[in-house]
Amino acid sequence: MRFTSAGLRSWLRSHPLFGDSxxxxxxxxGTLVVITLIGAEEVARLQGATGVEIRPPDALNMILAVLCTLPVALRRSRPFVLLTLTTLPECTLNSLGYNTGLSEIAGLILLYTVAAHRGLALSLAGLAVTVIGYAVGAGLSPLTLSWPEHAVIIVVILLCWVSGRTVRLRRAYLAELVQRADRLERAREADTRAARAEERSRIARELHDVVAHHVSVMTVQAAAARKVLDSRPAVARDALTAIEEMGRTAMAEMRNIVGVLRTDGPAERAPQPGMGDLRTLVEQMREAGLRIRLLVEGEEGTLPPGIDLAAYRLVQEALTNSLRHAGPAAGAWVTVRHGPDELTVHVEDDGRGAAADPERPGGTGHGLVGIRERVALYGGVLRIGPRSGGGFEVHAQFPLKQHSPLRQHGPLKGGPLKETA
Incomplete structure (x- = not known):
């Protein structure tokens, strides 16, 4: 099996106990080798050169040195406790004049581990234990070091501590970056889900408005054609022709909406209907048998696209409900007021009303729910319910002030009311 240096480092990081052991x-x-190499002759030579009593290596020397180095194997589990416990054999080695071997390096490794894996308070305590242990050992040792040598050792201790703290801070910084990236990813996914849900809701509203309107008109015309099929075949033929045209129109609008969902090529999208198509809508409803009067007040300007579509769909849904539920002799009124700061749309009929027709939605149908969502989306006010004096009404006000950059019309004229009978 082939190992690389990067793979070995990764394996050691995943198995820290093995690496520490x-x-x-x-x-x-290394400590035992260093202690063993310095025999009695070398000790005698050092004693003669320094005039200091130096003890030759023996079993106690090796045991104390091993007690300083072996705890490194468990340095990640209890680094501060091990650093404190190894300070005692280290001071004993110095006070008895033994050769310490590599035990000082083990102490520095434990200090680094405390600084790198524990909090600031515990790491400062570990630094204090190391400095105090060194001071006690140096004071009890028969060997005398100069102040520059002591300063170098203190600097080395501080460097080990600073290195450990730097590694800990860097590790915390990287962990924070990972957490921030995770939070941003979760937020992005939540935004994506919300956008998809909003798009599904919008498409559902569009499909409902298109299908409900055209199918309702086709149903009414089909019922009328069935009634006059034998007595007035020409009228029935005209009704069937209107049904055919209405079905084609419905299919075309549905293709335009569903075309947005295509992913294998550019969507074929026709312009969305708006208040400019209101008269065409009224004519369609008249052909279906609903008596309608359209009133338009104020200067007709360019509305924001969203409000333009929402107002059109509101009128379409309200007239569709009137056609289906108001009754054969009912009439409807559509009033549109273009103001400088708001657009008001009022649709009412004098039919049977919600109480007389149990199938008529009293504000809870899918179409009316879609109207509420459209009006609320643009901060409008909506009122739906029975009309005083009988019938049903839908009244909506769309604020235009926040959309003023998109609205391009002149001031409201005070002339007579424009009426399309």
């Missing part, structure tokens, strides 16, 4: 074995073996 290997490090402890290497330090222990």
């Amino acid at each position: 290997l490090l402890a074995v290497v330090l222990t073996a």
Whole structure:
């Protein structure tokens, strides 16, 4: 099996106990080798050169040194406790004049581990334990070091501590970056889900408005054609022709809406209907048998696209409900007022009303729910319910002030009411 250096480092990171145990074995073996190489002759030579009593290596020397190095194997589990416990054999080695071998390196490794894996308070406590342990050991040791040598050792201790703190801070910074990226990813996914839900809701509203309107008109015309099929075949033929044209129109509008969902090519989209198509809508409803009067007040200007479509769909749904539920002799009125700050749309009929027709929606049907959503989307006010004096009404006000950059019309004229009978 082929190993690379990067793969070995990754494996050691995933198995820290093995790496720490290997490090402890290497330090222990190195310490024993260093202690063993300095025999009695070398000790005598050092004693003669320094005039200081130096003890030759023996079993106690090796045991104390091993007690300083072997705990490195468990440095990630209890680094502060191990650093504190190894300070005692380290001070004993110095006070008895033994050769310490590599035990000082083990102490520095434990100090680094405390600084890198524990909080600031515990890491400062570990630094204090190391400095105090060194001071006690140096004071009890028969060997005397100069102040520059002490300063170098203190600097090395501080460097180990600073290195550990730097690694900890960097690790915390990287973890924060990962968490922030996760939060941003979750937020992006939530925004995507919300956008998809909103788009599905919009498409559902469009499909409902198109299908409900055209199918209702076709149903009424088909019923009328059935009644006069034998007595007045020419009228029945005209009604069937109107049904055919209405069906084609419905299919064309549905293709335009569903074309947005295509992913294999550019969607074929026709312009969405708006208030400019209101007279065409009224004519269609008249042909279906509903008596309608259209009133338009104020200067007709360019409305914001969203409000333009929402107002058109509101009139379409209200007239469709009047055609289906108001009764054969009912009449309807559509009033549109273009103001400088708002657009008002009022649709009413003098039919049977919601109470007389149990099938007539009293504000809870899918179409009326779609109207509420459209009006609420643009901050409008909507009132739906029975009309005083009989019938049913839908009244909506769309604010235009926040959409003023898109609205391009002149001031409201005070002339007579424009009426299309």
